[in-house]
Amino acid sequence: MRFCVDSTILKDGVLSVVKALPLRSSMPVLDGVQLLADESGVLLRCSDLTLQKECRLPATVEEEGECVIKGRIFSDIVRKLPDGNAFFSVDGQTLTIRCSRSVNQLQCMEYDEFPQMTFDGDDTFTIVFDRDKGKKTIEHTAFAVALDDARPALVGVLMETEGKTLSMVATDSYQFAKNAMPIENEAPEKRVVVPGKTVSEIGRMLEEEEGKAELTFSRTHIKADMGATVLISRLIDSDYIDYKRILPKSCKTRVLVDRDVLMESVDRAQLVSREGNNSVLFKIGPENMIVKAESVVGKIEDEITAQVMGDGLNIAFNPKYVMNVLKNVESERVYLECNSPINPCVIRPVDDESSFYLIVPMRIF
Secondary structure, three states: OEEEEEHHHHHHHHHHHHHHOOOOOOOHHHHEEEEEEEOOEEEEEEEOOOEEEEEEEOOEEEEOEEEEEEHHHHHHHHHOOOOOEEEEEEEOOEEEEEEOOEEEEEEEOOOOOOOOOOOOOOOOEEEEEEHHHHHHHHHHHHOOOOOOOOOHHHHEEEEEEEEEEEEEEEEOOOEEEEEEEEEEEEEEEEEEEEEHHHHHHHHHHHOOOOOEEEEEEOOOEEEEEOOOEEEEEEOOOOOOOOHHHHOOOOOOEEEEEEHHHHHHHHHHHHHHHOOOOOOEEEEEOOOEEEEEEEEOOEEEEEEEEEEEEEOOEEEEEOHHHHHHHHHOOOOOEEEEEEOOOOOOEEEEEOOOOOEEEEEOOEOOO
């Protein structure tokens, strides 16, 4: 195998596909990056058998061939190559990379066949949407995905399609996020659970170019084809919670407040709260709201101008969850909707009906 490729293009491609390398694998070959050189260029591929990413690079190929190189060391070396043309050649089990005055040699991995995920099936459908809208919807939802797999479905994002709308839902049982965006084609009424890692990777892919993007779903897989880069992932085969059943239908207390002011106040309060029970208290009165935190190191109490409708209320939260939501709201003002100190609090952007957030309070009384 012999080919020449621009080192800058190579860096971008390698750093993209290695996101699919497994943290731990029982198959040594999956720790590697597959390089395939043919008349159409060079294909890079990584897989952990749940997520696969591949990227095709323009290259001058003198001799076709393939090899698999340890992914971590390969990406580290490629990232530090000087700018210019990188010349690759394989002699036996040794890969040589020459770029400017740098010469690097790596041993190829021994393998019988590199595992490859395929995307097929009869029951498939595709949605088309704006890349920027897709990136923002993912960003404003995926932060709430659960980090442990005690409940397998919650480590994923629920994607619901109906008509010309795609909704995304994520929750870890303490924070909940739901966002919707328009799509350009009619889609069937479907519910699929996509792994959180996959959704984050799709979000990164959407940053690479502008214009339209496509996602294709089958009964068991999702595919994101961005041209030069293609992602294939298994779906999570587990039923998502019936979230609509647990969402509040009304509220006894509704507070209208400036998002930035509230976020700055909570950010200050958590400096003190983390030395205690890690809670921030919202004291909602008839004409204002007080954000309060107290611990062994001190006390912070901020009075915030707010429009309060309904009953007064004292309710406490883990400040991390409040900040997570407020950082992902673009509206200048938000509604806080509460029913009691122990029931979840809804946070809604004032000028965006497609977004809905919920935080479970802490019991400190």
